[in-house]
Amino acid sequence: MLIALCQINNTVGDLDGNARLIADFARRAADQGAALAVFPELALTGYPPRDLVEKPSFVDRSEAALASLAASLADLPLGVITGYVSHSPAGSARRAANSAALLAGGRILFTQSKMLLPTYDVFDESRNFEPAPQQTLCTFQGLPLAITICEDAWNDKQFWTRPRYEKDPVEELISQGAALVISINGSPYHMGKRDLRRQMFSAMARRHGVPHLYINMTGGNDQLVFDGSSFAALPDGSIAAEAPSFAEDLILFDTTTGAGDRRPSHQDETSAVYDALVLGTRDYMRKCGFRKALIGLSGGVDSTLVACVAADAIGPENVSGIAMPGPYSSDHSLEDAYALARNLNIRCETAPITQACESITAGLAPLFAGAPPDTTEENIQSRLRGLTLMALSNKWNALVLTTGNKSEIAVGYCT
Known part of the structure; x- marks a missing residue:
């Protein structure tokens, strides 16, 4: 299966603009022969939405935008995985969930909410989101997919000596027969994080024996800067596809051959910090008008x-x-x-x-x-x-x- 890793720069709260951006990249992916296009965490709403999710009308609009996006892509011969905000189940302590959806044929075929909600550093997700009680395998065109959302893939007990959570969603989905792990992310940049992600996902791919795809957003939202740096890790731990840092891009990865596009950013950490400052300044000004x-x-x-x-x-x-x-x-x-x-x-x-x-x-x-x-x-x-x-x-x-x-x-x- 040819998969497009779509590294986009969205805007928090701009549901219509984000939907157009997703649709544009999905059509580019279809033009290049992709069977599946994957977008970052909360690509439809922007990340982090913070207290916007406390407004029922915003969650309603997010779900309506997802349905409208699915209908607008009905003519494309590919599936789309994207992040969005959904209503949590009735009786939940919090009104919203951080979710991913698989769209194809004009319909929403599958949804999965985030299980592990970070509450450290810049994150406070458990304040706004209801955690998923379990992980469910998704099958698309005969391929069993583990669709995880950011933190869900950051609790590998073999990689971390002091894991933060009891559950490991990736391990759970691998035990259900996943042949490919897809992790959609809203992961902010800090020095050394690009290498840390690669080390962790390469280690997981080797241990689980299946490819792991890491799709991250790029751009600045308020004080956070997201570097992108999306990639695909093969079961031998090597990197088969990689996107540049601090820029939008679409890269392809073939699950059959293990081949992918390579457009890495060859920069030292000082250059990366400077690029992060430039992108953060540009997007703060542009998105604030x-x-x-x-x-x-x-x-x-x-x-x-x-x-x-x-x-x-x-x-x-x-x-x-x-x-x-x-x-x-x-x-x-x-x-x-x-x-x-x-x-x-x-x-x-x-x-x-x-x-x-x-x-x-x-x-x-x-x-x-x-x-x-x-x-x-x-x-x-x-x-x-x-x-x-x-x-x-x-x-x-x-x-x-x-x-x-x-x-x-x-x-x-x-x-």
Whole structure:
């Protein structure tokens, strides 16, 4: 069976737009001869939907969108597996489930909800979703499929020394006779995660003796960035198909021959982190409706890096830098800020804050009487920069990008 791994960039809550995206990729898969097209976790609703799933109307719309999607693909000679939000069974503690569906011939042939719901790090799924009580094997065109959803495949007791859950959904489905494991994912990026996924799925494929497909979404949703990096692991542990990181793509894998498309991203971790920042910035702005970015340029490393990311994310023509020299600024700050703007081909303007800083300091002088000057006066400068940037943001309809590094953010000290 020829299977298309469809690595898409969807938008949380945009059911109509996501459905069109799925349909477009499904038609591309059909044009390339695929018998099955597989999409990521919650591809139809976007991930993570968070408290949208607490609204019954949203869950209703998700199920209606799934039925409409199935009908719209009725003319295609292939099946489609996609993630969506479904109503949980009557009497459940939570109103919704994180589910996958198999569509073919205009109908919904099979559904399976997620069993293992993560509640660590950035995840809080058990707050919103009802877990599946069991896993059921799905057969499509004579091939027994184990359809799992992200965390369901992350509890291999042979791979992890301290598994988080009692159940292993993959093991359960293998015992039922699965000949292929399909894992649909909404797995955020962090350093080293791409290699970790491959090690784990390769180990499972070797142990179970069947191919394992890993399909992940790409793109940024709020503070999360998803790298994609979808792949197929063969029973010998080798990688037979792989998609690039931080980009949409469609790759093919043949279950009969074990052959697949290879379009890997050959990048070191530093390059991967930079690409993640660019994608996250681009998608946050695009999905929130912003076209222009505004950055305070100090001439230092932090604002330089943010300006580079912004220029690569949305184009230099959409980035404006503001140099805000004050009484505590160094002589070369303004020169460096303008040199950076020239190198990146971005707009740069100067908004001096010395007069405003002196005016505020003078106004506070009676209250500061008897106290020697210290960082208090310097902090007035940084706060004035924040005020200036937000005023320009409102006037220019541009999103301010903070230049604080993690150390500064951790202690609440950044412009």
